[in-house]
Amino acid sequence: MNRNIIAISIAALGFIIGVALLGSAIKNRNQSQNTISVTGLGTKKFTSDLxxxxxxxxxxxxxxxxxxxxxxxxxxxxxxxxxxxxxxxxxxxxxxxxxxxxxxxxxxxxxxxxxxxxxxxxxxxxxxxxxxxxxxxxxxxxxxxxxxxxxxxxxxxxxxxYSKLADVKHQMIADATKDAKQRAEKIAENAGSKLGKLKKATMGITQITAPNSTEEYSYGGTFNTSSKDKEASITIKLEYGVD
Incomplete structure (x- = not known):
């Protein structure tokens, strides 16, 4: 008799713990899904000075x-x-x-x-x-x-x-970040939600090509030196929480 009561109690406790763990897993999964990932682009045209x-x-x-x-x-x-x-x-x-x-x-x-x-x-x-x-x-x-x-x-x-390439990069990063945030805000607005805190930011590789060229971007970054006029670009990937 006592053994049966103990067995039932253990089973009930296990059920309660299982339900709690399942609820926690569902909550964490939903939290991970309540994010918005967007990529912004920053570009800048400039003329070489060297x-x-x-x-x-x-x-x-x-x-x-x-x-x-x-x-x-x-x-x-x-x-x-x-x-x-x-x-x-x-x-x-x-x-x-x-x-x-x-x-x-x-x-x-x-x-x-x-x-x-x-x-x-x-x-x-x-x-x-x-x-x-x-x-x-x-x-x-x-x-x-x-x-x-x-x-x-x-x-x-x-x-x-170009001797002021560092300044160009800083401006592109700022522009790409602003572009990405505006995209995220628009997505959240259209979904009837509100943009939360920034969770993660990833910067892409700087690509420098001749304007209106067919040069391909490379994994390590393209750096054109044959053209006096250049166009640089960079991407920023942002991940926001959604309230």
Whole structure:
């Protein structure tokens, strides 16, 4: 008799605990569902205020000293040309001389591979970093003037940067956050609810592309340097509770 009473009491207690746990689970589940997740976008168009440009020149000779003397003369000619175009000397940077042995490859009368020494090739790079974007752009477009001076010169396309990118990012974050909050408020209003406290905020990766381009965004962020005019964007994901 006593055993039956004890068994019934234990079963009743277990039922009560089970109901309580189920109610708690349902409550927590509903609480987790009472949230709104939205993504806001911040964009900014701007024009680069920094430009970098570089070019390469080289000389080849069977005599190492002759090649070096010719390259040194080319360096002086290039430096004089650049300063004549208004480029300050402290903005002109020449790399160390790179020396490579050149060979011609062929076959002898028996079909065996042979190589013959073709001389020493010495090369050097000149680069410029400047805030005078228009001047360096014009310089890069008229680089044939250096070639006409008798120098084997290869010019690289300029790269464009922006010195106040941190300010652009801060403004985009603010705009993206404002956009996301407005979206959340609108959703809550349309649902007849009231927006609660912010629970979570996640910032996306900054993407910088040329305006109206077909460049694809990348997981690690895109950073266009080939276009003077740029467009940056960033996303902010916000999660709010709903009252």
């Amino acid at each position: 430009i970098t440009w570089s070019g390469n020149f080289s000389r080849t000779s069977f005599e190492l000293k002759s090649a070096y003397d010719e390259l040194s003369n080319d360096k002086r000619v290039i430096e004089n040309y650049l300063t004549s175009k208004g480029i300050p000397k402290d903005q002109i940077v020449f790399s160390a001389v790179d020396t490579q042995k050149q060979f011609n490859y062929g076959s002898d009368a028996n079909g065996r591979s042979i190589q013959t020494f073709a001389g020493y090739q010495l090369s050097q790079t000149v680069s410029i970093d400047s805030k005078d974007v228009a001047k360096i752009e014009n310089l890069s477009r008229n680089i044939t003037e250096i070639i006409n001076l008798g120098i084997e010169f290869t010019s690289s396309p300029p790269n464009y940067f």
